[in-house]
Every structure is written in C-alpha cells, then in structure tokens.
Amino acid sequence: DIVMIQAPLSLSVTPGEPASISCRSSQSLLHSNGYNCLDWYLQKPGQSPQLLIYLGTNRASGVPERFSGSGSGTDFTLKISRVEAEDVGVYYCMQALQTPMYTFGQGTKLEV
C-alpha cells in the first residue's frame, strides 16, 4: 500500500495570510500518462469531504483561485494564497495511483 504523510497536522493562520500543507507519498504517484495521481480534499466541520484539487494541480469546479496544488513524484503541496474564515476544516491528500485502492493522508486541521 502507498503511505501518505501530511505535514503539519495542524495549522493556525490569520485571515489574509498564506498557508501551505505538504503531502509525501511512499512511492511516486507519477502515472505513465504523465499525470500525478494526487488529489486534495477539504472536509469542513460536520460535512462530507469536498474535492479541491485533482491530478496534482487541477482545481475542481467552483474552487476559488486562492487554492493551488503543486508537486510531482512523491512530494506535493497545497497552498492557500490568502486564507479566509470559510477555509477552516481538515485537509486530506489522497493517492489515486492504485485506483481503486485509494489511501489518504492523516489530515491537516486548519484553524483560522
């Protein structure tokens, strides 16, 4: 199984400031098709997870431009350029290289 490690596990950010979350995988997530099979989800308090970023760098429909994903291989980063109050929740990375046997990071709790 591919192990996903996130850092930090918690983050407290002032509104308007940037935030960054790291995700590392135990093996490369670069598919032979050239895509990195890494997604980012946000789970807001009391809600189901919602997709933010797919295939490493693609923002999902309706996701604000302040969210961006980067990285390749085994090292990935989710960045929020200017954190807003509505961004609170737990952020998860998920590998999809071994579809459908997905694995998630431990989660990073963001407080604003």
Add this chain to the structure above:
Amino acid sequence: VRLVESGGGLVQPGGSLRLSCAVSGFNFRSYAMTWVRQAPGKGLEWVSTLSGSDGRAYYTDSVKGRFIISRDNSQNTLYLQINSLRAEDTAIYYCTKDPYYDILTGSSRDRPDYWGQGTLVTVSS
C-alpha cells in the same frame, strides 16, 4: 446528483448491518461506486469499490471476508453488508461515485465529486 446513505446504527460486536446508498441524478448502472469510512475524530479510509460494468469488487484488507459490496441497478442503490463487526469498524460510512475507476477503464472522462452525508455505525456492547 444525490446520494443518501442509510442503515447505520448501534450493533454489538460480532453483529451485522446492511448499509444502503440511494443514488439519483446520474446513470447509476454505468459507474463504479465506492464506500469510504471515517472513525470518530479520525481520517478517511477507503473501504470498498464496485464497478458498474463487470461487477468487480475491491476491499481494503481489514474488511475482506467480512464486508460485501453489492448494487441493485434497478433501484439505483448501492449496498454494503457488514458482518462480524468489530469495535474498530465504528465509523461514519460514506458512499461516493468512484473518482477514477471509470476514467481508468476509459468509460468516462469526468472526475466526479459526489458524496453522501454518511451513516454512522457504532459497534459496542
């Protein structure tokens, strides 16, 4: 698109439950479906996936031999039969339209993001 789980509850160790996920808003029979669970205060864990086309089922190791995923395409409903329940199976169980299975098999080009609200299973004596 709507996914509505039901069937959770309090069950004793060793007991069984059948979870259901009623789906509307897309052609259910054509797509793979997945169960993901979340233990209280913990992270997300993939549990099981069932393809839409050929009936292939996949399970995480900790539930193999105890859980059975199935579907009724005539009722647009996904099921998860959970048997021999253990305390560590206590979790919210979410159903979701599988994010990549159908892309990988070439039957879809869309990256879906559809989740139910979850149903809570509590295993306790």
